[in-house]
Amino acid sequence: MSNLNRRTFLKTSVLGAAGAFVGNRLIGAEKLSPASMGRKQGSVIRRKLGNTGIELPIVSFGVMRADNPALIPAAIEAGYEHFDTAHVYQNGNNEKMLGEVLKDYPRDSFTIATKVPPEEKDKKTGHLLSGSTKKAFLEKLDISLKRLKMDYVDILYAHSISSRQAVGFEPILDALQTAKKQGKVRHIGLSTHRNEHEVIDEAIKVGVHEVILTAYNFKQDHRDKIKDAIARASQAGIGIVGMKNMSGGSMGKDSERSMNFSAALKWVLNDPHVHTNIPGIINFQQLKENFAAMENIDLTREDKEFLYAASMEEGIYCNGCETCVPSCRKDLPIADMMRAYMYAYGYREMKKAREVLDEHRITDNPCSDCSVCTVSCVKGFDVPGRLADIGRMGRIPHDFLV
Ligand code: SF4
Ligand code: SF4
Numbered sequence: 545m546s547n548l549n550r551r552t553f554l555k556t557s558v559l560g561a562a563g564a565f566v567g568n569r570l571i572g573a574e575k576l577s578p579a580s581m582g583r584k585q586g587s588v589i590r591r592k593l594g595n596t597g598i599e600l601p602i603v604s605f606g607v608m609r610a611d612n613p614a615l616i617p618a619a620i621e622a623g624y625e626h627f628d629t630a631h632v633y634q635n636g637n638n639e640k641m642l643g644e645v646l647k648d649y650p651r652d653s654f655t656i657a658t659k660v661p662p663e664e665k666d667k668k669t670g671h672l673l674s675g676s677t678k679k680a681f682l683e684k685l686d687i688s689l690k691r692l693k694m695d696y697v698d699i700l701y702a703h704s705i706s707s708r709q710a711v712g713f714e715p716i717l718d719a720l721q722t723a724k725k726q727g728k729v730r731h732i733g734l735s736t737h738r739n740e741h742e743v744i745d746e747a748i749k750v751g752v753h754e755v756i757l758t759a760y761n762f763k764q765d766h767r768d769k770i771k772d773a774i775a776r777a778s779q780a781g782i783g784i785v786g787m788k789n790m791s792g793g794s795m796g797k798d799s800e801r802s803m804n805f806s807a808a809l810k811w812v813l814n815d816p817h818v819h820t821n822i823p824g825i826i827n828f829q830q831l832k833e834n835f836a837a838m839e840n841i842d843l844t845r846e847d848k849e850f851l852y853a854a855s856m857e858e859g860i861y862c863n864g865c866e867t868c869v870p871s872c873r874k875d876l877p878i879a880d881m882m883r884a885y886m887y888a889y890g891y892r893e894m895k896k897a898r899e900v901l902d903e904h905r906i907t908d909n910p911c912s913d914c915s916v917c918t919v920s921c922v923k924g925f926d927v928p929g930r931l932a933d934i935g936r937m938g939r940i941p942h943d944f945l946v
Contacts, residue, residue, distance in 0.1 A: 592783075600819065605827060626654070628654040651694070657785075699732075763855065774817045862885075876932070880900055894940075906934075
């Protein structure tokens with residue numbers, strides 16, 4: 545749909561279409577129109593998503609933690625065009641929420657991405673195992689399309705790829721290509737939040753993936769390696785989408801420093817090889833703040849001071865490098881538990897934190913019977929302390945978690 549048609553449609557239809565679904569929560573949508581926020585026409589920075597032919601505003605909408613459907617029409621009204629979800633988010637309810645809202649919009653007026661996880665993965669190496677079949681992957685895609693009430697998605701990612709082996713794993717590559725041939729997806733790719741630079745370089749070599757969604761933020765110790773790999777992929781024509789831009793959502797449980805979300809987002813947006821970003825949005829305030837970064841990515845003096853000071857602190861974001869794992873006397877899944885810790889103390893997402901603990905059957909402090917810790921973290925995290933903090937959550941009844 546051309547920009548002009550999109551605007552005309554939004555002007556005449558968006559309020560009616562969304563109003564039927566969200567009732568009085570639509571008030572937020574009216575307040576976020578570009579005109580009411582003083583946006584000048586043509587001021588949004590847009591970038592081409594590699595060779596896909598898709599062009600997007602540099603800020604998109606990470607829907608993962610959003611559960612208020614009124615945010616979606618408000619976002620469209622404000623100028624967001626791209627929505628990112630996944631098969632597993634909120635046990636499928638995230639895709640259902642999007643499907644319910646977006647069914648009232650012309651299919652070509654938005655870009656949607658979802659992610660399907662390969663079935664079986666070695667937790668230590670990240671390698672995909674024989675249970676990750678083409679059939680299982682395509683069945684999950686069909687479920688996702690049904691939830692989204694769509695015939696196709698614009699981008700389909702193999703979810704959470706973390707090793708070179710997993711990038712080139714034939715059954716999943718075959719499933720992605722088959723889905724594209726069947727017209728169920730327009731473009732195929734992968735998402736990665738561990739060993740990102742290796743995964744990206746392998747994807748360039750394999751030559752099948754058209755879009756890569758990668759964790760990328762100013763708190764990653766290996767951010768320079770990711771930056772270089774992103775540049776190589778972008779130059780090879782692969783579309784690059786950034787995620788985890790907020791580096792854990794807070795500076796940590798005991799830090800007195802608040803996260804400067806705008807500075808963290810603008811830091812990523814200043815990399816021209818990142819074509820769009822999907823910061824997680826859960827309320828109208830965040831919608832509005834991220835909206836501002838669509839047209840101005842200049843880092844202010846205050847932003848730079850924050851980035852400088854915050855990069856000195858250990859923070860909450862685990863690199864996922866697993867450097868610590870071989871030295872743990874109990875072989876604990878430390879990186880995953882640090883992820884649970886980040887969900888709990890960074891994003892205040894207790895349910896998500898608990899999901900990770902349940903996956904590893906952690907129900908209490910896993911270090912309680914270990915007298916001396918032999919682990920050392922490259923970021924200086926107090927690993928046993930954090931494991932004790934997060935392990936306690938394993939005892940809390942599911943009903944108490946939000
Ligand atoms: S806890 Fe530290 S060493 Fe271990 S994976 Fe995370 S950042 Fe790497
Ligand atoms: S204290 Fe915990 S993290 Fe440290 S070595 Fe023992 S089990 Fe591993």
